Amino acid sequence: MRLGIDLGGTKIEIIALDDSGRELLRCRVPTPRDNYEATLQVIVQLVHDAEAELGLRGSVGIGTPGALSRATGRLKNSNSVVLNGQSIQQDLESLLQRKVAISNDANCFALSEATDGAAAGAAVVFGVILGTGVGAGIVVNGHVLTGPNGIAGEWGHNPLPWPDAHELPGPQCYCGKQGCIETFLSGPGMMRLHERETGVALSAEEIVVRAEQGDAACELSLQTYENRLARSIAHVINILDPDVVVLGGGMSNIERLYANVPKIWGRWVFSDRVDTRLVKHQFGDSSGVRGAAWL
Numbered sequence: 210m211r212l213g214i215d216l217g218g219t220k221i222e223i224i225a226l227d228d229s230g231r232e233l234l235r236c237r238v239p240t241p242r243d244n245y246e247a248t249l250q251v252i253v254q255l256v257h258d259a260e261a262e263l264g265l266r267g268s269v270g271i272g273t274p275g276a277l278s279r280a281t282g283r284l285k286n287s288n289s290v291v292l293n294g295q296s297i298q299q300d301l302e303s304l305l306q307r308k309v310a311i312s313n314d315a316n317c318f319a320l321s322e323a324t325d326g327a328a329a330g331a332a333v334v335f336g337v338i339l340g341t342g343v344g345a346g347i348v349v350n351g352h353v354l355t356g357p358n359g360i361a362g363e364w365g366h367n368p369l370p371w372p373d374a375h376e377l378p379g380p381q382c383y384c385g386k387q388g389c390i391e392t393f394l395s396g397p398g399m400m401r402l403h404e405r406e407t408g409v410a411l412s413a414e415e416i417v418v419r420a421e422q423g424d425a426a427c428e429l430s431l432q433t434y435e436n437r438l439a440r441s442i443a444h445v446i447n448i449l450d451p452d453v454v455v456l457g458g459g460m461s462n463i464e465r466l467y468a469n470v471p472k473i474w475g476r477w478v479f480s481d482r483v484d485t486r487l488v489k490h491q492f493g494d495s496s497g498v499r500g501a502a503w504l
């Protein structure tokens with residue numbers, strides 16, 4: 210049995226999967242506020258309760274924002290700041306008396322979709338989350354690609370590639386730079402850019418609906434979004450050459466992306482043809498916790 214835990218800022222979720230990926234149990238509790246020790250205790254309790262209920266012992270994987278530093282073994286870059294600087298893997302291994310795997314939520318998303326989701330069977334998978342932020346993870350032959358810095362796939366804070374003049378220098382990003390991919394492709398980024406162009410504040414969903422109804426400004430915003438996404442992914446294809454690019458996060462629910470982006474990404478891919486597939490996630494919000502179980 211495999212236990213996966215999605216450790217978020219507001220809730221902690223556990224899932225139990227059998228070896229075929231069938232869900233045996235799932236439970237969700239609030240994350241203790243600003244309390245590392247209490248967070249550890251909640252995770253331990255969830256594991257023990259799941260094992261008692263199922264009568265099985267499981268492997269444990271945890272998905273959380275941030276990355277484990279190879280140099281120090283401590284978590285960094287997490288937006289749950291109480292976790293930063295903590296030796297969470299070591300602490301949980303001693304509390305649970307077993308190995309604990311930890312990876313970030315984008316990696317878990319990519320692993321879930323590559324294992325038994327929309328990219329099942331593909332050798333090289335680039336899993337992209339287009340949500341309030343933009344992140345990505347890389348899975349090669351069923352394993353998350355990590356690196357000495359623990360940031361493989363972190364592409365949201367690279368600059369938008371092949372910018373035209375009016376895209377420069379680009380919106381200010383919280384990371385301190387300007388023109389990051391995230392500032393163009395996140396949900397809030399798209400809303401801000403549409404508002405700047407048109408003076409009308411609409412959610413991404415509203416922009417999609419109005420474009421379908423023939424609103425020319427909304428249609429233009431969506432085409433611009435598709436063009437930027439195509440450029441951003443083409444840049445990755447030129448480096449990684451993945452078999453499948455799978456999209457998750459709120460913006461991945463824009464169905465037209467899957468037809469329109471592959472129609473144009475060949476303009477920037479250094480190849481006479483592009484056989485990479487662009488697909489929508491299969492597990493949606495469950496990908497994080499499922500991927501943690503597969504770690």
Ligand SMILES: [Zn+2]
Pocket residue numbers: 365366382383384385386389391
């Ligand atoms: Zn940035």
